[in-house]
Every structure is written in C-alpha cells, then in structure tokens.
Amino acid sequence: MSADTPHVLVVDDEADLRELLVITLGRMKLKATAAESLGAAKSKLESERYDLCLTDMNLGDGTGLELLQHISLHCPEMPTAVITAYGNMETATEAMKLGAYDFISKPVALDRLRQLIEDGLGISNSEEPHEEEDNLIGNGPAMQDLKSQVRKLARSQAPIYISGESGSGKERIARMIHALGPRREKPFVAVNCGAIPSELMESEFFGHRKGAFTGAVEDRKGLFREADGGTLFLDEVADLPLHMQVKLLRAIQEKSVRPVGEAREFQVNLRILCATHKDLASEMTVGRFRQDLFYRLNVIEAHVPPLRERKEDIPALVDHILLRLSNAWETSPPKISGPALKALCNYPFPGNVRELENTLERAMTLCDGMVIETENLHLHATSLATGTVNSDADNSTLPERDAAQPLEEFLQDIEREEILKALDATHWNRTAAAKKLGMTFRSLRYRLKKLELDRDDGSE
Numbered sequence: 001m002s003a004d005t006p007h008v009l010v011v012d013d014e015a016d017l018r019e020l021l022v023i024t025l026g027r028m029k030l031k032a033t034a035a036e037s038l039g040a041a042k043s044k045l046e047s048e049r050y051d052l053c054l055t056d057m058n059l060g061d062g063t064g065l066e067l068l069q070h071i072s073l074h075c076p077e078m079p080t081a082v083i084t085a086y087g088n089m090e091t092a093t094e095a096m097k098l099g100a101y102d103f104i105s106k107p108v109a110l111d112r113l114r115q116l117i118e119d120g121l122g123i124s125n126s127e128e129p130h131e132e133e134d135n136l137i138g139n140g141p142a143m144q145d146l147k148s149q150v151r152k153l154a155r156s157q158a159p160i161y162i163s164g165e166s167g168s169g170k171e172r173i174a175r176m177i178h179a180l181g182p183r184r185e186k187p188f189v190a191v192n193c194g195a196i197p198s199e200l201m202e203s204e205f206f207g208h209r210k211g212a213f214t215g216a217v218e219d220r221k222g223l224f225r226e227a228d229g230g231t232l233f234l235d236e237v238a239d240l241p242l243h244m245q246v247k248l249l250r251a252i253q254e255k256s257v258r259p260v261g262e263a264r265e266f267q268v269n270l271r272i273l274c275a276t277h278k279d280l281a282s283e284m285t286v287g288r289f290r291q292d293l294f295y296r297l298n299v300i301e302a303h304v305p306p307l308r309e310r311k312e313d314i315p316a317l318v319d320h321i322l323l324r325l326s327n328a329w330e331t332s333p334p335k336i337s338g339p340a341l342k343a344l345c346n347y348p349f350p351g352n353v354r355e356l357e358n359t360l361e362r363a364m365t366l367c368d369g370m371v372i373e374t375e376n377l378h379l380h381a382t383s384l385a386t387g388t389v390n391s392d393a394d395n396s397t398l399p400e401r402d403a404a405q406p407l408e409e410f411l412q413d414i415e416r417e418e419i420l421k422a423l424d425a426t427h428w429n430r431t432a433a434a435k436k437l438g439m440t441f442r443s444l445r446y447r448l449k450k451l452e453l454d455r456d457d458g459s460e
C-alpha cells in the first residue's frame with residue numbers, strides 16, 4: 001500500500017464485526033486499523049491521522065455518540081459514519097446532528113458499506129471557499145455563516161430542512177449543498193410539491209407502468225428514480241397532502257419505491273433536502289404535517305435569512321442581477337444611481353431576492369438604458385403586486401377573521417381574492433397572472449382547481 005492509501009479507523013467492541021469491516025476495507029484496497037473501545041479509539045486518534053472513521057454505537061467503555069463528540073472537537077475534518085442497530089432511527093439522527101456524515105444499520109450489507117465508505121472518502125473536507133459558492137452572492141456576516149454551514153452540510157448525507165421566506169434563496173442553497181457534496185456528479189432533481197395535482201402525485205414521485213391508468217401511455221420512472229444516486233429537493237414540502245406524506249415516509253425509510261401498476265420494488269439511493277416558506281413545526285402542530293415525516297426530514301435545519309436582515313448584500317446582488325439581465329438581453333449593464341441604490345437598501349423586500357430580480361428587470365425596461373433612477377424602481381407598487389405583504393404597516397390592510405371561521409378557510413378566501421385580482425388585471429391570461437403572483441403556471445392551475453375557480457374556457 002502506498003503512503004497515500006486512505007486510512008480508515010474502525011471502532012467496534014464486537015470482534016466479529018470488527019474483523020468483517022477490516023477485511024472488507026482491505027478488499028477495497030484501503031488501509032484499516034481497528035479499535036475495540038472508546039478509550040482505544042481516542043488514543044489511536046491522538047497518535048495518527050485517519051481519512052475516515054467508522055464506529056459502532058456500543059463501544060464497551062462508552063458510545064459512538066461520545067466518540068463523535070470527541071471527533072468534532074479534536075479532528076472535525078475527518079468524515080465519520082456510524083453503525084446503528086436495525087431500525088434505530090433516533091440514534092442515527094442524533095449521530096448526524098453530532099456531525100456523522102451517514103449511518104449504516106445492522107446487519108451490515110456489504111454493498112451499502114462499500115457505498116458508504118466511497119461516499120465518505122469522496123467528501124471534500126476543505127473549509128476553503130469553493131468556486132461553486134460564486135453562485136451564492138452576498139458576503140455579509142449572515143451569508144458568510146450560511147455558506148460555512150452549507151460547506152459542512154454538503155459533506156453529510158443527513159436530510160436537511162431549509163427554512164426561509166419565499167424568494168429568499170432556499171433552492172439555491174439546496175443546489176449548493178448538492179454541488180459541494182460527494183453526489184455532485186449525480187442528478188439534482190427539484191420538485192415543487194405544491195404544483196403537482198394530488199391525483200398525479202404518486203406517479204410523479206414513484207413512476208408508473210404503461211397502461212396503469214388512463215393517460216399512462218408509456219412507462220415513467222418517477223422523480224425518486226430520476227434522482228437515484230443524487231439529491232431530491234422537495235420544495236414546498238408542507239403542501240404535500242397527508243396521504244402522500246405516508247407514502248413518502250415509507251419510500252424514505254425503505255429506500256425503495258414501487259411505481260403505480262408495477263409489482264416490483266426498485267431500490268433507490270438518494271439524499272433528500274426539503275424546503276418550505278411555511279413554518280413546518282406549526283403545520284405539524286395543527287395536524288397538517290405528519291410528525292414522523294417531520295422528524296425524518298428535519299434532521300438538521302438551515303435557515304436562509306430574509307433579504308431585509310442582510311441589506312449589506314443588496315449592492316452585490318444588484319450588480320450580479322443587472323449583469324445577468326444585460327447578458328440575456330445582449331446589452332451593456334446600466335448603472336444605478338446613488339439614490340436608487342439607497343432606496344433599494346432601505347426597502348424591506350417582502351418577496352426577497354426574487355422581488356429584487358423582478359424590480360430590476362422592470363427598472364431596466366423603464367430606464368433610459370444608461371442609468372436606473374429611483375422612480376424606475378416602483379418600489380411601493382412592487383410590494384403590492386407581489387402580494388407578499390409582511391411589514392407591520394401593511395398588515396393593517398388584512399381583513400379581520402371572524403372568530404368562528406377556521407383559519408384555513410380564512411386563508412383560502414385571501415388566496416382566492418389575490419388570485420382573482422391578478423386574473424382580472426391580466427384579463428384572465430393565466431400565464432401572466434401566474435407571473436404577477438410569483439408562481440409557476442402549473443402552480444396557479446393547481447390552485448385554481450383547488451379553489452374551484454377554473455373556467456374551462458379553452459384559453460391557453
């Protein structure tokens with residue numbers, strides 16, 4: 001073995017399993033050293049540098065969790081995976097919170113073990129910024145913290161729940177976690193759970209066989225299998241209906257899916273990231289989100305702060321967006337006047353970075369081509385048009401809820417009214433209305449159906 005052969009530390013108090021692990025690692029042409037207890041592992045870590053550690057939970061004189069704590073203090077750059085008792089998700093979750101990049105349950109399946117080791121050794125441990133991060137604009141303290149968290153999360157296989165307001169950059173963060181991690185060469189598949197009609201969900205997620213139902217004219221793989229080996233990003237996960245939450249939980253637990261109309265199950269190996277602008281914990285409290293799925297998805301939370309809490313990033317974002325737009329329009333980027341930039345920095349941006357993008361796109365159309373002035377920004381009008389009104393002053397415009405009316409119904413009334421306003425303003429052009437509401441066409445169509453507003457007049 002050469003000097004750069006990766007060196008793996010195996011920690012287990014069971015001699016048989018220890019031996020099996022050492023043999024498997026040797027077959028993978030890796031150097032393996034075994035320790036039979038927590039104390040032995042600590043002293044080995046003191047005297048030698050390892051590229052990876054694989055530890056059992058029971059170590060005789062301590063636990064794998066204690067070893068993880070020790071590692072996070074003394075050698076945080078070493079990827080560590082844990083071996084857990086079959087079905088013990090609680091320990092696996094705890095271990096990932098303490099920094100384990102992944103877990104494997106007993107009885108140890110050798111294929112899965114090899115994959116786990118390969119994933120671990122493929123992890124880049126550098127704390128150095130990566131060029132992918134150039135895609136995440138902003139260098140203020142909040143963004144720097146987030147980037148450093150993302151670098152750490154990228155190494156782990158733990159499911160991550162990305163919270164943050166609409167348009168704040170949750171999907172961008174999910175893409176970065178994928179791009180910096182060991183699965184970066186494999187697909188990143190993003191799905192907006194709120195935009196899929198309920199009756200098509202199962203086949204969208206798990207696929208179907210040709211002829212499984214009317215309209216199933218050919219086999220379909222489904223999103224889980226499309227993302228196999230890579231990452232599946234479930235956006236607006238709070239919008240999943242309860243029956244689908246059960247199926248999703250099962251697929252995640254079993255790591256396998258069964259397409260509609262198919263007798264076989266297919267194994268899948270993917271990392272799940274999810275996001276929603278809603279408060280997932282309170283969705284769970286009111287019974288709209290399953291507790292077991294919540295704990296399965298929300299092993300670690302990454303929060304994207306709203307733009308108004310990181311105003312220092314606005315100038316860099318403005319330059320970046322203007323450059324991107326002018327490249328797309330094949331023009332040279334306009335300048336922005338001092339007062340206009342100041343107005344942007346003082347504006348609360350209820351629609352976050354997406355609203356900033358829309359504001360600048362409109363301003364570029366309205367300005368003289370050379371300089372964007374404050375009046376080209378239409379800041380107040382933008383805030384009204386997005387419908388995402390969060391500032392205290394604006395809250396007073398909300399209608400009062402009748403104490404007897406359920407919250408859900410009340411919110412639907414508001415949703416209905418906003419959608420109708422946008423449809424009226426666009427003469428029922430649903431593409432334009434969706435744009436005005438900051439949602440996709442599919443999402444609007446889905447909501448129209450839900451609110452029974454769809455006029456089947458054949459338009460579009």
Ligand SMILES: Nc1ncnc2c1ncn2[C@@H]1O[C@H](COP(=O)(O)OP(=O)(O)OP(=O)(O)O)[C@@H](O)[C@H]1O
Pocket residue numbers: 135136137138164165166167168169170171172173235276277320353354357
């Ligand atoms: N830090 C950033 N640097 C550059 N562009 C950004 C950044 N954050 C967000 N954006 C851009 O802003 C827009 C909205 O971001 P994104 O779709 O990631 O938000 P989101 O929080 O997932 O939104 P939603 O809740 O509506 O799904 C995208 O066009 C994205 O490219």
